[in-house]
Amino acid sequence: MSEEILLTTPLDALHRSLGARMVPFAGYAMPVQYPAGVLAEHVHCRSQAALFDVSHMGQAYLTGPNAAAALEALAPGDIAGLAPMRQRYSLLTMAHGGILDDFMVANLGGDRWFMVVNAGRKHVDFPHIAANLPAGVTLELLPDRALVALQGPLAVKVLAALAPEVAALPFMGLAEITLDGTPCLASRSGYTGEDGFEISIPGDRAEAITQLLLAQPGVMPAGLGARDSLRLEAGLCLYGHDIDDTTNPIEAALGWTIPKRRRAEANFLGAAPILAMLADKPSRRRVGILPTGRAPAREGTEIVAPDGSVIGKITSGGFGPSLGGPCAMGYVRADFAAIGTDIALMVRGKPLPAKIAAMPFVPHSYIR
Amino acid sequence: MTDIRYTEDHEWVRLDDDIATIGITDHAQEQLGDVVFVELPEDGREVAEMEACAVVESVKAASDVFAPLAGTVVESNQMIVEDPALVNGDPMGGGWFFKIELDDVADFEKLMDEAAYTAFLETL
Numbered sequence: 001m002s003e004e005i006l007l008t009t010p011l012d013a014l015h016r017s018l019g020a021r022m023v024p025f026a027g028y029a030m031p032v033q034y035p036a037g038v039l040a041e042h043v044h045c046r047s048q049a050a051l052f053d054v055s056h057m058g059q060a061y062l063t064g065p066n067a068a069a070a071l072e073a074l075a076p077g078d079i080a081g082l083a084p085m086r087q088r089y090s091l092l093t094m095a096h097g098g099i100l101d102d103f104m105v106a107n108l109g110g111d112r113w114f115m116v117v118n119a120g121r122k123h124v125d126f127p128h129i130a131a132n133l134p135a136g137v138t139l140e141l142l143p144d145r146a147l148v149a150l151q152g153p154l155a156v157k158v159l160a161a162l163a164p165e166v167a168a169l170p171f172m173g174l175a176e177i178t179l180d181g182t183p184c185l186a187s188r189s190g191y192t193g194e195d196g197f198e199i200s201i202p203g204d205r206a207e208a209i210t211q212l213l214l215a216q217p218g219v220m221p222a223g224l225g226a227r228d229s230l231r232l233e234a235g236l237c238l239y240g241h242d243i244d245d246t247t248n249p250i251e252a253a254l255g256w257t258i259p260k261r262r263r264a265e266a267n268f269l270g271a272a273p274i275l276a277m278l279a280d281k282p283s284r285r286r287v288g289i290l291p292t293g294r295a296p297a298r299e300g301t302e303i304v305a306p307d308g309s310v311i312g313k314i315t316s317g318g319f320g321p322s323l324g325g326p327c328a329m330g331y332v333r334a335d336f337a338a339i340g341t342d343i344a345l346m347v348r349g350k351p352l353p354a355k356i357a358a359m360p361f362v363p364h365s366y367i368r
Numbered sequence: 369m370t371d372i373r374y375t376e377d378h379e380w381v382r383l384d385d386d387i388a389t390i391g392i393t394d395h396a397q398e399q400l401g402d403v404v405f406v407e408l409p410e411d412g413r414e415v416a417e418m419e420a421c422a423v424v425e426s427v428k429a430a431s432d433v434f435a436p437l438a439g440t441v442v443e444s445n446q447m448i449v450e451d452p453a454l455v456n457g458d459p460m461g462g463g464w465f466f467k468i469e470l471d472d473v474a475d476f477e478k479l480m481d482e483a484a485y486t487a488f489l490e491t492l
Contacts, residue, residue, distance in 0.1 A: 038427040039402040225401070225428060294405050294449075296425055319404040319427055326405070348407075348423065 009055035010146045010203035011210055018221055026119035028056040031223040038225035042321040045192055045230055046362070049152035050222035051213055054191075058122025059145050059200060062113040062129070064137030071105065071113065074132055076249070076258040076268040084109035085174045087187050090257055091249055092117075092125055097273030098245035099252065101125050102237060104198075106174050106187060114174075114185065116147065116198070118239045146206030151196030151230075153365065154218040159186065159197055161216060166197065171366045179209045191227065193234025193364045232327060233320045235288060235359025241299060242286060242315045242329055249274055251282035251331070284312060285337040288359035289328040289345070293352055296326040297345040303332055304344045304351055311336050314345065320361055327361045328354075372460075373479030375436045376488060380460060386473045388437060391464040392424065392455065395489055400426040403455040408444035408466055415441060415468065417475070422465050424455065437475045439468035 006029040015022060020031030031053065033041060044050055062071060068080040077090030087106035094100050101121040106114040117125045130139045150159055160167040163177035169188040177186050182205040190196040201209050213219055228238070237243045243252045255278060262268060266275055291297055296319045303312040317328030328345075336343060339358050344351035373381045378396035382389045397403065405425040415421050415435035422433035422444075435441075444466040448454050455463040470476065480488060 032428075033401065037402050039404075042427075229427060295407065296405055296430070298430060319425070321404075321427070 007056075009053055010206040011053045011055060011148075014207050014210060015053065015221075020221070020223060023224070025224060026056055028119065030056060031221070033223040033225045034221050036220060038223070038229065039321050041220060041222035041226035042229050044220045045152045045194060045222055045226060046322050047153065048218040048220070049150060049154040049158050049196070049216075050192075050226065051210065051219055052149040052151065052222050052227055053146070053210070054149050054198070055146040055203075055206065056119035057147055058115075058117040058119065058126060059142040059147060060115045060117075060126060061108075061140045061142065062115060062137065063111060063140065065111050066134055067111060067113050067137045068107075070133050070137045071129070072262070072268060074129060074269050075103075075105070076262045076271070076274065077105070078259045078261060079105055079113075081261070082107040087114075087172050087174060087189060091254060092128070093249065093268060093270035093274060094245060095270055097248045097270045097277065099239075099243045099247055099249060099254075100128060100245065102239055102243060102254075104187070104189065108174070114200075120240060142200075144203045146201045146203050146210075147198060148201065148206070148210055148213070149190050149192075149196060149198045150213060150219070151190045151192040151194045153195060155194070155196040156367070158213065158216040158219055159199075162212065171368060180205070180212050182209060184209070188367065191234075191236055192230035193236070193360055193362060193366075194230075195365055195367045229318060229321055232316050232318060232329070233323055233360060233362040234364060235329065235361065237286075238316055247286075247331075248277050248282065250277040251284050251286065253286045281334065283334055284331045285334050286315070286329060286331055287337050288357040288361060289314065289317070289330055289343070289354050290357040290361070291326045291328070291345060291352055291354040294325065295347055295352055297328050297347050297352065297354070301328075301330075302346040303330055304346060305336060306342060306344065308351070311343065322362045327357075329359065332356065371476075371481075373476060373481060374485035374488075375434070375479060377434050377436075379433065379436055381436050381476065381479055383470075383473070383476050386470050387442065388439065388468045388470050388476065389464050390433070390436060390466055390468065392433060392459055393485075394459050397456045397459045397463070400424065400428070400431065402427050403452040406448045406452050406455065406465070408446075408449060409441045411441055411443060413441045415439060424465075433465055435468060436479060437468065437470055438472070439470040441466055442469050443467040
């Protein structure tokens with residue numbers, strides 16, 4: 001057993017009272033599943049609404065007249081171009097072209113920006129950002145705030161019953177809302193491929209507000225297990241697995257996060273190697289993979305060509321409950337990356353047939 | 369009354385004459401979570417004691433299932449290949465994995481009885 005002392009989120013007692021199975025994740029004790037189980041939680045999220053505690057993620061405000069420009073020096077996304085109360089997915093890049101983290105950034109207006117970074121990377125991201133800020137721009141960490149994700153086709157109905165204004169939010173729009181008398185920040189976004197919201201809540205009010213959300217018809221708590229299978233079916237990257245400090249955004253198929261203006265300006269950390277890969281084409285690419293049979297292929301599984309030569313590796317893989325079969329993503333040699341290409345996956349010493357497939361595996365249901 | 373024995377790998381073994389039926393315990397299915405895939409040994413395969421010969425995969429992970437005793441595989445349960453959820457729903461019954469014709473029926477006595485397995489679970 002680990003002697004490590006785990007951090008807890010403001011919802012720890014609630015998870016335990018709901019019968020969650022708690023596991024260590026990124027230094028936190030987190031619910032991997034509740035008594036319903038991963039499959040039921042996954043399916044419920046796609047059909048009704050699931051509530052996830054993601055308070056372990058790093059939240060921060062970046063404030064100052066040049067905050068967007070400061071962040072654009074570290075991230076190749078269009079941050080300065082974000083309209084007030086809109087957010088965007090972006091990357092923190094590294095000098096050698098690797099990915100330090102992926103994150104969400106929102107323009108709150110009034111020279112204030114809101115960021116959410118990965119739990120396992122906040123100890124790296126925030127010092128990196130703080131060390132690269134010009135005078136007049138400040139980074140304020142928000143360790144006392146909880147973050148919950150309400151995801152699924154019923155999410156908008158559930159949240160609008162408590163805060164009607166969220167019904168009008170577009171995908172990636174934000175609103176300051178009041179839940180149970182407490183100001184909260186809601187964004188219409190998530191990590192499941194479903195419509196839904198991520199809601200930032202003061203930690204000392206998180207349990208009461210989460211209980212209020214769970215009390216609404218159709219809402220079920222869901223853990224990290226379902227969160228992972230949902231995001232895999234949605235084709236979304238998991239940092240530390242599908243992307244990391246050794247993956248260039250171009251080979252990771254995340255070039256879409258770098259718009260034309262940023263490519264032309266070429267003024268972000270790692271611009272030279274990233275733009276070079278864009279021009280020269282990557283030698284490997286992140287792709288979706290569908291095994292032909294029923295056996296899941298897990299992270300680390302070798303990908304081979306029909307002649308048996310190794311052409312890549314699975315970075316995320318498992319069973320897709322909504323897909324009703326196994327699915328995976330990984331990196332393959334660029335000449336095998338076309339959709340429909342026959343490959344094989346070395347599972348327990350045997351080559352199992354599979355094909356390169358388009359992602360998402362389950363269509364996104366974002367509101368547009 | 370049928371005698372059922374257990375292993376430290378959370379398998380149960382039921383003996384009918386010299387044929388042992390093997391499955392995973394309720395504790396094992398509970399720990400695994402929702403089973404989504406099962407791979408079973410071919411009929412006629414000779415297995416050594418503690419040889420990995422089947423695979424059970426849940427939404428979370430893949431685990432080996434071991435032959436608790438040496439013998440020859442005579443049948444495997446295609447029902448759980450078709451419907452892996454049977455392993456969760458009826459682990460000690462319809463969710464059985466495979467049957468082995470034992471090389472030495474006396475080996476069965478080496479396995480834990482229910483009281484010993486219950487005591488073993490309490491040490492975990």
